[in-house]
Amino acid sequence: MSSNFIFSxxxxxxxxxxxxxxxxxxxEDIIKENAERLLSAFKKCKVDFEINYAGKAFLNIAMCRIIDKLGLSLDVVSGGELYTAKKSGFPMGRICFHGSNKSIEEIKMAFEFKVGKIVADSEYELGLLNRIAEEMGVTPKVMVRVSPGIEAHTHEYVQTGRVDSKFGIPLKLVVKILSQKGIYKNLNICGLHxxxxxxxxxxxxxxxxxxxMLKLIRDLKTEGVGITELNLGGxxxxxxxxxxxxxEIDVYLKKLVKFTGDKCKEYGIDFPKLLIEPxxxxxxxxxxxxxxIGTVKEVPHTRKYVSIDGxxxxxPRPALYDALHHAVIANKMDSSFDDEELVTVSGRCCETDTLISDVLLPNPAAGDILAVLNTGAYNYSMSSNYNRLPKPAVVLLNGKHDEIIVERETYEDIVSKDRIPSWYR
Ligand SMILES: Cc1ncc(COP(=O)(O)O)c(C=O)c1O
Incomplete structure (x- = not known):
């Protein structure tokens, strides 16, 4: 029996x-399990629903294929994400195009590709979408992003629904903006987000x-604006x-559906199609x-630094928003509790670059392999070439198969977009 760390x-x-x-x-097996849990929870509730996978968490052509096969829709937030989906052959009708400051080119691209829905993030963008739709002779399905003024207990940098936020139209202004007659006549405004x-x-x-949001749908109905879809985000x-x-996600979704049903009755509105965007x-x-693991440095009576090759x-999550991760030494899974010591895992970049400030690891030494767990989201998608480091490869596991889905960058890739100005040639 191997004493190595087994993943999937x-x-x-x-x-x-x-x-x-x-x-x-x-x-891929774990992606499927996670998605199936959401799908089956919704199916049990017997309501009209749609699950948009938020591509910003991790996206490339293979991931688009996985999401398509699972029957999920896809939320994209940029021309680059949209292009990736298009290249993968993802059905454009199942794309929801987001973004707090879409460019005119991106909006035109989305209309040309005939994306299923586009989310307007501001009053300005509603006007822009309407103008471009008129020019292109299209009537896109539009959802309107609302800033609902809710404080959730998470890191400030990932709180996006509070009043003081760059995202969405402030709750107080939505009815006034959407009830203006004949302004957005080229848009099919069907939902709120x-x-x-x-x-x-x-x-x-x-x-x-x-x-x-349900109260808002009620208030809009009073003004003659019909909303049939409600996206509650991820x-x-x-x-x-x-x-x-x-x-428990299935318990929550069941509760949400029941709550929505009860409130729709109370507010005199139809049960909307429910969307989530995890x-x-x-x-x-x-x-x-x-x-x-490379250098292991002991600062006497202070701390042991364990340096890694990334x-x-x-x-960037720990540096960006103090995110915490757990890790194990993959080649020492059979070590005993007595071997463990509290160490700091340091990245190789030229900042403090603390990846994990305190973790118990068994006798970490050069040549050991460190496995940092639960790094599927916002790691690869947020990676950079800081310090001119080539980006790592991404390997996909499916049953007993393992294959590269994103190749490791080379030093040649790193310099491939560099150009020498004429006066140095
Ligand atoms: C509009 C929107 N939808 C969905 C998501 C996905 O969030 P999460 O990955 O936490 O589910 C985000 C994340 O920032 C987002 O901004």
Missing amino acids: KHDTIELANKYGTPLYVIS CHIGSQIFDEKPFIIAADT GFGIPYLKDDSVF GRYIIGTAGITLYE GMADN
Whole structure:
């Protein structure tokens, strides 16, 4: 029996030897389990629903194929994400195009590709969409993003639904803007959208958001504006640490559907099609990152630093919003509790670049392979070439298969877009 860390039925040391490090490892089996949990919870409720996977969490052509096969829709937020989906052959009718400041080119691209829905983020954008739709002779389906004024308990940088936010139209202004007659005549405004934040551990703010949005649908109905779809965004938390307690998603969705039914009766509105937009929930637990340990430095009576061959360039989350991760030494899974010591895992970039400030690891030494867990979301998609580091490869596991879905960058890739000005030639 191997004492190596097994992830999704694969020996991670064999993966590290085969593909090198740093390495993003993604399990299609876990993606499927996560998605199926959401799908079956909604199906049991027997309501009209749609699940938009939020591509910002992790997107490339293979991921688009997986999402398509699962029957989910896809939320994209940029021309680049939209282009990736188009290239993969993803059905454009199942695309929802987001973004707080879409360019005219991106909007035209979305209309040309005939995306299923576009989310207007502001009054300005409603006007822009209307003008471009008129010029192009199209009548796109539009959802309106609302800033519902809800504080969810998560990091300030990922709180997106509060009053003081760049996202969405402030709740107070929505009825006034949407009830203007004949202004947005080239748009088929069918739905409302809100997203209150990310990595949320409590279901209450989602229920409060649902109530706020249903009241808004009622108020719009009073003004003669019919809304048939309600997108409550993503944001469901995942357990990064052993003690993180997350709510049961199927219990929450059942509660949400019942609550929506009750409130629709109370407010005299029809039950809307319900949409959610999870990213992290679907991909977060489906990914790990493998690194090789190099320098191990003991500062006497202070701390032991364990340096790895990656860091904030491939996982900026700890540096960006103090995100916490758990890690194991993949080749020392049989070590005893007595071998463990509290260490700091440091990235190789030229900042402090602390990846994990305190973690118990068994005798970490150069050449060991460190597996950082639950790195599927907002790692690869947020990675950079800081310090001119080539981006790691992404390998996909499916049953007993493992294949590269994104190749490791080379030094040649790093310089490929550089140009020498004529006066130096
Ligand atoms: C509009 C919108 N929808 C969905 C998501 C996905 O959030 P999460 O990955 O936390 O589910 C985000 C994340 O920032 C978002 O901004």
